[in-house]
Amino acid sequence: MTKNYQGYLIDLDGTMYRGEETIDAAAKFVERLNEKNIPHLFVTNNSSRTPEQVAEKLSAMNIPATAKDVFTTSMATANYIYDQFGTVSVYMIGEEGLSQALKDKGMKLSTTQPKAVVIGIDRAINYEKLSNACLAVRAGAAFISTNADVAIPSEEGLLPGNGSITSVVSVSTGRSPQFIGKPESVIVDQALDVLGTDRSETLMVGDNYDTDIMAGINAEMDTLLVHTGVTSPRELQEKAVQPTYVRTSLDEWKIE
Amino acid sequence: MTKNYQGYLIDLDGTMYRGEETIDAAAKFVERLNEKNIPHLFVTNNSSRTPEQVAEKLSAMNIPATAKDVFTTSMATANYIYDQFGTVSVYMIGEEGLSQALKDKGMKLSTTQPKAVVIGIDRAINYEKLSNACLAVRAGAAFISTNADVAIPSEEGLLPGNGSITSVVSVSTGRSPQFIGKPESVIVDQALDVLGTDRSETLMVGDNYDTDIMAGINAEMDTLLVHTGVTSPRELQEKAVQPTYVRTSLDEWKIE
Known part of the structure; x- marks a missing residue:
């Protein structure tokens, strides 16, 4: 039933x-x-793609979808920051899906005294980005992560997911992020x-x-x-x- | 007394x-x-410097020291791997101090079916290196980290230490490393x-x-x-x- x-x-x-x-x-x-x-x-x-990109992928697989049928954790993250703080300065680690969602919601992406640090999967992660995030979180910025997934399936095997990248900042600063996904x-x-x-x-x-x-x-x-x-x-x-x-x-x- | x-x-x-x-x-x-x-x-x-580089720094500060007066966690890590496995293939994330110590002990640095994954501080860290480490650890390689320090003091503030970088692999794979330092x-x-x-x-x-x-x-x-x-x-x-x-x-x- x-x-x-x-x-x-x-x-x-x-x-x-x-x-x-x-x-x-x-x-x-x-x-x-x-x-x-x-x-x-x-x-x-998945925080890396825009809703348009997700809809394209679905359409290519004959699944009917437009951008408005898609809700990503990047959009949820941008909404969450807006609800908590309004339009503020944000330090972001992430890819296009996250940067677009934050900009669409009026956030200013910056390394200078950000109100919030947001981490999403970023295949171009480097030590400078991780350092900027740690410094801002230690300086009191809100600490937000799009999702806690520890692994991403790939043809090679399970690659590091955003939860494991986020752990660099949580382990280094001793602060736990608000996960959104x-x-x-x-x-x-x-x-x-x-x-x-x-x-x-x-x-x-x-x-x-x-x-x-x-x-x-x-x-x-x-x-x-x-x-x-x-x-x-x-x-x-x-x-x-x-x-x-x-x-x-x-x-x-x-x-x- | x-x-x-x-x-x-x-x-x-x-x-x-x-x-x-x-x-x-x-x-x-x-x-x-x-x-x-x-x-x-x-x-x-500090796994990043060779004993020669450490001795130079000490000498420049008028502290009498030669390379043989210095014992780094990179040397201890290379010795540990040698004692456990002999001279084997190692996948390394790290800087010059670690690569030299491993080579001095006869280890072969490789991404192909390494017997051990070793992580030391690496200011050129990237997603590919972290992925290689995760794949090798999931495939059964021994998982070793030079040290668990979560932060490194710098003029800018506390930057991510090797313990926080190592957490990407431990969080993603669910396996705990053997720390050496x-x-x-x-x-x-x-x-x-x-x-x-x-x-x-x-x-x-x-x-x-x-x-x-x-x-x-x-x-x-x-x-x-x-x-x-x-x-x-x-x-x-x-x-x-x-x-x-x-x-x-x-x-x-x-x-x-």
Whole structure:
């Protein structure tokens, strides 16, 4: 027995695709949502891409999507800073998705007495950037990180994720960052505002128990775990709090 | 009442100098040791410099020293790997002091299936180096770090130390490194071997309780804390285990 959800928050990697590989059930699932006019938002911990870039990737995989269907942790981070401090000076470590989101929200990117230090994945990380972040955090800047993921899947294997890069600053300064992405409820609360559906009528869908499902649980939403990505059935067995629903793939999820 | 020590292990930064600033008592102290022909070794957690470079810096500050009077954590790290594995392939993140120490001990520096990953401070750190380290550690390489210091004093303030850089790999892989430098006893045990004096007749001298004095305590040696560097008298009061001796400066330490 499942419920007729009025809205969906949908994870990307492991749920809509696996890296550069398509997941067949994904496009069909989104098409079914569209046929029934059910609002949905793609919610991602990937801070590196802009929503336009994410929509392009989805479209190239025949998954219908425009930029306004995408909500990134970079957008959530920019919103969080705006809500806390207004438009302020920010020292950023990150890539295009994060810099665009911060600028779109009116933030000034600067190394000079920033009000906040924000860290997102940055494949051009270097010692000077890490030093600037440590100095600013020690000087009292707010310390914010887009997401705590410790590893990024790649063809070579698991590469360092933003949570591990962020640890340079937290270990060096002794201060803990505010993380924004899943499993934090910060990003989910914002995504619900954007989607405009009621929390109790919206379903969080994802493949990763520790990020997607825990984000739903932390935000007091119903959750659907699909076994097309990170979390295996065996790993799931060991979790104390189970998802509301579990499916092998999205083909098995009925939309009434 | 003090003891006539037959040998001294002596810290550098905060004890012999403060960054680029001389400490007056330091040169006089080393001259007094030389007058009495008392063996001593400078023991440093700084992995970036070769012993020749360290000796040059000391000489420029009128502290008598040659390369053979210096024992760096890079040398201790190379010895540790040799004792554990022999001459093997090593993936290194670090600067000249570490690469020279590893090569001097016969290690082959390589990214291809290294037997060990070694991390020392590297001001040219980048994402590719961190990725290589994570991939090798996940593939089963031994994981070794020259020292756990989280911050490095500089004119700008406290910059990220090697312990914080190392945390990228430990957080991403979930594996803890073997640290070599102070406060670990690994470096002290080796330094005692090099000096050739008996543990019970040798004194560990330093300014930093958490590294120098704890290293002595962990190695079951007598310790002398001097208040010319990191640890203040107030901070010292809060420590459960006190140093064997405490002096304001090395001028107040009598050598019989």
